[in-house]
Amino acid sequence: MIATQPVTARSGAKATRLAWLDALRGIGAMAVVAEHALPWLMPSLRPYWFSLGMYGVLVFFLVSGYIIPASLEKRGEVGAFWVSRVFRLYPLYLLVIALVLAMAFWVPVRQEVPRHPSAVAAHVSMLLDVVHTGALADPMWTLSYEMVFYLLVTALFVGGVHRRSGTLAIAFGVVAVAAGHRAIGVQIGVRFGDRSRRVQGAFQTRVRRVFGARVRGAPGHTGHPADERCRPMRGVRHTARHGSTQADGPHGPTRAHMVEADRAGA
Known part of the structure; x- marks a missing residue:
């Protein structure tokens, strides 16, 4: 009886921790759903000063950052870790790709998706956002950062850096x-x-x-366009009356200006 109590406590603590992570996943999922649904259903309730969708994605990233290294250390083997990741991610991922391609007869594929074999490689590796390739479904961009995180954690584990994880x-x-x-x-x-x-x-x-x-x-400004055109001629008459020799342009006074000056002097 005494020997079983620590085991029960540990299993209870583990269940509590996993339930806590599941609760965070639920909060993140509801935030993402609200981000996409509120603009259509209840636009007045959507907080435009706060991105619910980005908050939900960050919550998912934090959960992954907590559980993925623990999962890798628990398995203790890189191969087993990647097999579990492949079977966890790719079935639903490939199903979504198949549905999008099947619906392409009615709904055209997004213009951001390149019509090139490189797009196939980007989708197979899930590194769409890393190589700047449009995805068949826009939410797939989050998988790029998940995959980068898996590769980084694997590299740290293989290099033994995880022993200094703190x-x-x-x-x-x-x-x-x-x-x-x-x-x-x-x-x-x-x-x-x-x-x-x-x-x-x-x-x-x-x-x-x-x-x-x-x-x-x-005074003297009527606002009429003709008044603006008369300004240079007024300057010529003023020059002729006061005997100024200042040139009216880069090459001196024009012929029209000199004629107007003679008339004013007369």
Whole structure:
């Protein structure tokens, strides 16, 4: 009786931990569903200041980051780990591809999918987003980062780095926080930069309108286009009356200007 208690406690703790992970998966799934369904069903309830879909995807990534290394260490064999991953991911993945291709007779395949053998290789490897290839179904982009994570964890396991997983996790966490801080700062700078430029442009437009209206309302300015065309001739008459020798252009006064000056002098 005493010997069975620790085993029961460990199995209970394990069940609790897995239930906790399942709860997180459920939250992530509901967030993704809400992101895609609310714009169609209840647009007023969709928070446009917060991306529910991206939140759900990040929750799934965090769950994978917790469970995948533990699964690999538990199996202790890279081959068995990859066999389990293939049978977990590819059956549903291939079924979705088959359905999309079967429906291509009625619904054309997305234009982002290249009509080239390289697209087949990208879909087989699931590295669609990594090699910048459009997927048959848009949500497949998340599998690219899952596959990259599997490859990275496998490389760390083969190199024996997982034995120092605590130090490595802290280092990755620091780099992730620094990169996220940098990305957020750049995004905020771009947003505020665009807003500042818009405000500055609006201010300059308002200033031009105000001072332009004052110039148009000045004495001697009627606002008629002919009044604008008469400005150079007025300058010529002013020059002729006051005897100024300033040239009216890069090559001196034109013939029309000189005739107008003679008439004004007469």
